[in-house]
Amino acid sequence: MRAGLTRRVAVALGAALVLSGPAAAQDKKVLKAVMHSGLRITDPIITTAYIARNHGYMIYDTLFATDERFEIKPQMVKDFSVSDDKLTYTFTLRDGLKFHDGAPVTAEDCIASLQRWGKRDGMGQKLMEYTASLKAVDDKTFTLTLKQPYGLVLASLGKPSSNVPFIMPKRIAETPADRNVPEEIGSGPFRFVKAEFQPGLKVVYEKNPDYVPRAEPPSWLAGGKLAKLDRVEWINIPDYQTAVNALINGEIDYIEQPPHDFLDILKGAKGVVINNYNPLGFSGMVRMNWLNPPFDNPKIRQAVLHAVNQQDYLDAQIGNPDYMQPCLAMFVCGTPNATDAGAPMKPDLAKAKQLLKEGGYDGRPVVIMQPTDLAIVAPLGPVTAQALRAIGMKVDLQSMDWQTLVGRRAKQDPVDQGGWNIFHTTWVNADMLNPIANVGVNAKGKVGGWFGWAEDAEIEKLRDAYARETDPAKQKAIAAEVQTRAYAVATYFPTGQYTSPLAVRSSLKGILQGPAPVFWNIEKQ
Amino acid sequence: MLRFVAGRLAATLPVMGVVAVVVFALLRLAPGDPAAILAGDAATPEQIAAIRARLGLDEPMLQQFGSWIWRLLHGDLGTSILSNQPVTRLIGERIEPTLALATTTILFAVLVAVPLGVVAAWRHGTWIDRGVMAFSVLGFSVPVFVLGYLWIFGLAMHLRLLPVQGYVSITQGFGPFIERLVLPTLTLSAIYIALIARTTRASVLDVLGEDYIRTARAKGLRESRVLSRHALRNAAVPVISVIGIGIALLISGVVVTESVFNLPGLGRLTVDAVLARDYPVIQGVILLFSGLYVLINLAIDLTYLFFDPRIRY
Numbered sequence: 001m002r003a004g005l006t007r008r009v010a011v012a013l014g015a016a017l018v019l020s021g022p023a024a025a026q027d028k029k030v031l032k033a034v035m036h037s038g039l040r041i042t043d044p045i046i047t048t049a050y051i052a053r054n055h056g057y058m059i060y061d062t063l064f065a066t067d068e069r070f071e072i073k074p075q076m077v078k079d080f081s082v083s084d085d086k087l088t089y090t091f092t093l094r095d096g097l098k099f100h101d102g103a104p105v106t107a108e109d110c111i112a113s114l115q116r117w118g119k120r121d122g123m124g125q126k127l128m129e130y131t132a133s134l135k136a137v138d139d140k141t142f143t144l145t146l147k148q149p150y151g152l153v154l155a156s157l158g159k160p161s162s163n164v165p166f167i168m169p170k171r172i173a174e175t176p177a178d179r180n181v182p183e184e185i186g187s188g189p190f191r192f193v194k195a196e197f198q199p200g201l202k203v204v205y206e207k208n209p210d211y212v213p214r215a216e217p218p219s220w221l222a223g224g225k226l227a228k229l230d231r232v233e234w235i236n237i238p239d240y241q242t243a244v245n246a247l248i249n250g251e252i253d254y255i256e257q258p259p260h261d262f263l264d265i266l267k268g269a270k271g272v273v274i275n276n277y278n279p280l281g282f283s284g285m286v287r288m289n290w291l292n293p294p295f296d297n298p299k300i301r302q303a304v305l306h307a308v309n310q311q312d313y314l315d316a317q318i319g320n321p322d323y324m325q326p327c328l329a330m331f332v333c334g335t336p337n338a339t340d341a342g343a344p345m346k347p348d349l350a351k352a353k354q355l356l357k358e359g360g361y362d363g364r365p366v367v368i369m370q371p372t373d374l375a376i377v378a379p380l381g382p383v384t385a386q387a388l389r390a391i392g393m394k395v396d397l398q399s400m401d402w403q404t405l406v407g408r409r410a411k412q413d414p415v416d417q418g419g420w421n422i423f424h425t426t427w428v429n430a431d432m433l434n435p436i437a438n439v440g441v442n443a444k445g446k447v448g449g450w451f452g453w454a455e456d457a458e459i460e461k462l463r464d465a466y467a468r469e470t471d472p473a474k475q476k477a478i479a480a481e482v483q484t485r486a487y488a489v490a491t492y493f494p495t496g497q498y499t500s501p502l503a504v505r506s507s508l509k510g511i512l513q514g515p516a517p518v519f520w521n522i523e524k525q
Numbered sequence: 526m527l528r529f530v531a532g533r534l535a536a537t538l539p540v541m542g543v544v545a546v547v548v549f550a551l552l553r554l555a556p557g558d559p560a561a562i563l564a565g566d567a568a569t570p571e572q573i574a575a576i577r578a579r580l581g582l583d584e585p586m587l588q589q590f591g592s593w594i595w596r597l598l599h600g601d602l603g604t605s606i607l608s609n610q611p612v613t614r615l616i617g618e619r620i621e622p623t624l625a626l627a628t629t630t631i632l633f634a635v636l637v638a639v640p641l642g643v644v645a646a647w648r649h650g651t652w653i654d655r656g657v658m659a660f661s662v663l664g665f666s667v668p669v670f671v672l673g674y675l676w677i678f679g680l681a682m683h684l685r686l687l688p689v690q691g692y693v694s695i696t697q698g699f700g701p702f703i704e705r706l707v708l709p710t711l712t713l714s715a716i717y718i719a720l721i722a723r724t725t726r727a728s729v730l731d732v733l734g735e736d737y738i739r740t741a742r743a744k745g746l747r748e749s750r751v752l753s754r755h756a757l758r759n760a761a762v763p764v765i766s767v768i769g770i771g772i773a774l775l776i777s778g779v780v781v782t783e784s785v786f787n788l789p790g791l792g793r794l795t796v797d798a799v800l801a802r803d804y805p806v807i808q809g810v811i812l813l814f815s816g817l818y819v820l821i822n823l824a825i826d827l828t829y830l831f832f833d834p835r836i837r838y
Contacts, residue, residue, distance in 0.1 A: 040607040040801070041563060046576075048565030122567065162567065178575045180609045198618055199608030200797050201789045237690060237787045245677055245689045246787075373800070400556070403802055407558035410570050425566060439567050450569060 028230040029524045031508070033254035034243045035517075038200035038236030042192070043181045045120050048162035050428060050516075057221070057518050058205050058232070059100070060166030060186035063091065063110060064158030065222035068513065070336055070433075072158035073222035075214065076105065076167060076187070086149040086470060087132075093140040096212040099169050100191045107142035111135075112173035114144075114157075114165055119177035121163035123436050126467055127156040151470040152436060159437070160221055160515045161430035189213070189227040189520045203234040205519075218521050220514040228510065228523045244503070247272055253508055253524065256517055257500040259375060260320050266503045276323075276501040280332060280429040280515050284313055284380055284495030285440055287452045289421050291412055294366065294393075299359030301490035305344050306352035307387040313495035316379035324498040330438060330483045332429040333497060337476055342484030352391045365394040367415050369423045371402040380424035380495060409451045423451070429497065430515030434475075435463045435482040440492040454491040526830070530823065537819040544815040545597070548808050549590050557802040558582075559606045580606060593808065602812070603805030605798075612809035615794060622692045623790035625702070626782070627775035629710040634717035635768060641718070642725025642764075643752055649730060657722055664719025673712040673785040680708060690787035709786040713779060717771050724767045728760035735759070761832040769825035773818050 037051040044056030065075040074080065078094040097105035111134045118128035130150040136142045144153065157165055168186060175181050184192040190205035197203055213224035235252065237243040244262050246252045248269045258266060266272050286308065288295040295301050314324040327333035328343035366388060370381030385395040400408075405423055413419040432438040441463070442448075445455030459482060466478040486492070504511065510521045560577035561568070577583050581592070596603060602612035645657035681689045687708055693701040732738065733756055741751045780792030791810060798806035829836045 038797070040605075042608075047563060048567040052565075120572065162565065176579075178572070178579050182609075198789065199605065199610055199615065200794075201618075235691075235787070238793065239784045239787070241674065242677075242690050242785055242787055245682055246691075249681060249685070249689050251688055251690065401800060403558075403562055403800055404556040406561045406566075407556055407802070410558065410561050410573055412570070427566075431567070448569060448571065450567070 029228070030231045030233065031229050031254060031519065031522065031524055032233045032235055032252040033519075034237050034246075034252055034256065035234050036257040038238075039203045039234060040199045041180065042184050042197075044166055045117050045163055045177065046180055050162060053162045053164055054517055055192075055203065056164055056166045056186075057188070057516055058190045059184060059188045059192045060164075060168065061097070061188045061225075062158065062164060062166060062221070064154055065220070066158050066160040066430075066515070067219040067222040069219075071222075072154040073216075073219075075158075075222060076110075087146045089144040089146075089153055090137070091142055091144070094212070094214075095140075097187055098210045099187045100185050100208060100210075101169070102210075103169060104139070105167065105187050106139045106170070107136035109170045109173065110167055111142055112170040113167045116168075116173045116175070116177050117163060117165040121159070121165070122439065122442070123152065123156045123159055124163065124165065126436050127153065130467070148468065149470055150467060151475060152434075152467055155434070158222075161428050161437075187211070189225040190232060201236050205232045205234075206230065213520075218512055220512070221516065221518065225518075225520040227520050229519065232519050247503055247505065250505065253505045255503045258503045260318050260323060260500070263320070263323075263501070263503070271506050272503055273506050274501045274503055275511050276499050277511055277513050277517065278428075278499060278501075278515055279334070279513060281325075281497050281499035282376075282426050283327070283332065283429055283432060283497050284317065284377070284424060284426045286380070286384055286493040286495060287423055287425065287440070288490065288492070289419065289452050290454050291446070292415050292419050292421055294359070294361050294364060295421055297359045297361075298489055299355045300361055302488075303352045303355035303359060303361075303391060304384075304388065305487065305490050305493050306348045306355065307391045308384060308493055308495075309347040309387065310494070310496040312383050312387070313380055314498065316383050317376060317495070318498045323501070324496060327497040328494065330432065330441060330486060330492075330494055331434055331479055332432050335429075335433055336472065337434055337479040339476075339480045339483060341480040342487035344487065347387075349391055356391055356393070361393065363394055365396040366421045367396045367398055367419075369405045369408060369420050370397055370399050371405045372399045373401045376426055376500075377402070377424055381422075383495075384422060384424065412446060412453065424495070428515060435466045435479055440494075441482055441486045443486075443489075443491060452492070454489070456485065456489050456491070459485050459489070459491070526827075530827070533819075533823045533826070537816060540819055541812060541815055544812060545594065545808070546590075548811045549593065552802070552804050552807060553586055553589075555802075559802040559804060562801055563607060593805075597812075602809035605806050606803050607801055612805050615806060616791070616809060616813060619789055619791045619794045621694060622783070622788045623776055623779065623792065625692075625695065625706060626709055626713065626779060626788060626790065627772060629703075629706050630713045630717060630775055631768065631772055633710050634714040634721055634771070637714070638718040638721035639725050639757070639764065642722040643729050643757055645722065645726040646729035646733060646756075647748075647752060649733075654726075657726065661719035661723045664715040667715065669712055669716070669781045670785050672715055673708070673782065676708045676711055677785075692788045692790075705786075709782050709788060712785070713775070713782045717775075720771065721764060721767055725757075725760065725764050728763045729756050732756045732760045758832060762829055765825060765828050765832065769821055769828075773821045776814065776817055 035051055039051050039055050041047045041052050044052040062075050063077050064072050067073050076093055076097055077091050080091045082089050118124035130146050132145045132147045134144050172181050172183055172185060189208055189211045191208045193204040193206055207227040207230050213226045216223040218224055240259055243255050247255055267274055288301055290296055310326040318324040328340050329338040331337035368381050368385055372378050381397055385397045388395050408420060409423050411418050435441050439450040442450045443454045443456035443459035446453050462478055462482045466475055469475045469478060507525045509523045509525060512518055512521050560580060560582055561573050564573045564576055604611055641657050645654040648654050677689055680686050688705055691705055693705055695702040738755055741755045780796050783790045783792045795810045
């Protein structure tokens, strides 16, 4: 009898314990999100992968940030000054900034972080070229001294997308720039829960109770970063149909980039709302290889520019007018540097054929690499192939997975030795806003250039002028010149802009607009 | 028998050696570059080359192979190029869901398929037999992902009886653990039910024609006893072979089910690693699979001893 009672009490206690766990967990505000990819690389400096950038915004903070009017606002910085000769910038950090390990954020941490970022990022490298020194004045103040006036100091420090100059502790930021950081310690609004990290599967963040947000209201990536969730879980569900079902069933709260095909289903689902949070969106790109014939010939590159049609790309890629917009501005429509300067305003097949003839096209097949495993990029290859065939070019459309393409596009070899002629990719438009950030107008050639290795001294001269210019109006004029020249020599062709909205449970409030998905300010009701 | 077991275990070493060489060579011959993947879209060729050098991917292939084998002999499967995590840790995290799904699937399949096969053989030529065979054809024919979505639509989305996706470790409670395995098990077991039921039917049908079955019936044994003690036991060897092969296939081949139901198992780890050209992870997982195949085959051979005393090693 006594033994029986004891057993019953034990069972009851056990049941109470089992039940109390979930109940306690339910008190916490937990958001479960399916992002566009699983997080594997936790270092947002070594890689430009957007999932690593998004992870960076969770746990790190930045010195400056871009707001919704494309203005660069102080973030970790309390105040700053620029010397009269525009050569010395002095930055003072806000009070109360602390890393997740409890250590205060110091000027030395900022300097080490900027130096590491400056070895990887395009805008960072340019800034470092112009930088004479970075020196700590005291624990909270440091100076950046330039060799000559440089117009993009704040734009670089407040760069919104990959690679973002996130601030890490000095001991971590001293990791070589081509090696993953060993720890994920930032000073941002959320903390990385290392014990629960499963690469490619699940990442867990907890609210950072020590974070001191700015007093200003949030605006894009600037302003107060107020974490209103206790815990954020990024769960990688590889199958979008499953993710959509899980969202409709209330098992998850948030899908970052549901394929456009699913949006109508999601719009009709109870308790689910579509949120077009990123008005800047994305762009596609046709990139030709300048090293290999026939695209070593500018006339034949020009022929391609007159043969292709943005509407065809957008129809194949997105197919829903609500989420796509033809845009010939290389520096993104709706932004300060947007212009149509130099762009072929509409396809002209007769002109394309004429240019092909003038260029002496010899009928050799053009190798187009098509990544079949990336739904958003896969349709671009066949559209280009059809356009080239229409003007009489021979096309060898080679299907492969994206990672094969990524490996092969780095080859500078001739086509018959593993090289290539054309590939396509897409970009977050926040990465394309000016001639320094936009790799499509990098014209450095074989050394220092981007895949395709466009080489043009005039463009490089203009890019340099843009970097040195401190007057925004003059910068805009130079950006138009860069674009005009880039179209003239055909560094690349933009295939149009599109947006990829979020699908979320209607219980989520306060989702911020911006060029990257952020989780501060979000409430779960 | 001990000598047999020792011999078979020793034979795994050359098998694993061959697997190691083939996997290593195939991966290096396949297109793709983990350094380029690690660097991201905006990296320049110079930055990619620096990462490749740091990872040792620019060393001669023989040197890379030697380093890997040396670490392997010291029990070190290496570190993931992308996530920087030890391969053993990654495998350790992913093996539980795969083993759990394999266990529930094979248990459910055996519990359903063996009686179905026996009944089909016993009622050979009747509508029961035809029904079981028709079900088998269906089980073979319907792709796993179609079946998975149908179960999700019916039981999770429409009736809201079960969750759509996810995995909960058994350490967090048996209820949530089994709740999330019901749909994947139902989905994945269809093909194994079909396979085992057909094999059982064919095997039992052969045995039912034997003299000793007639003798058992003649001495007045109940039909259920004839079927279970005499027919099924003697028909067990081919059925066990199929079950064993099924287990091996389950462990390495459940990637579609793992993707549809978002189970963080070894199948997904393998596919993710292949897509990312994460060489150490792919090599480690394939070595594990080959070792498991050898051990499962050995276990099958030993199981024969229990069901058929005529077999001697």
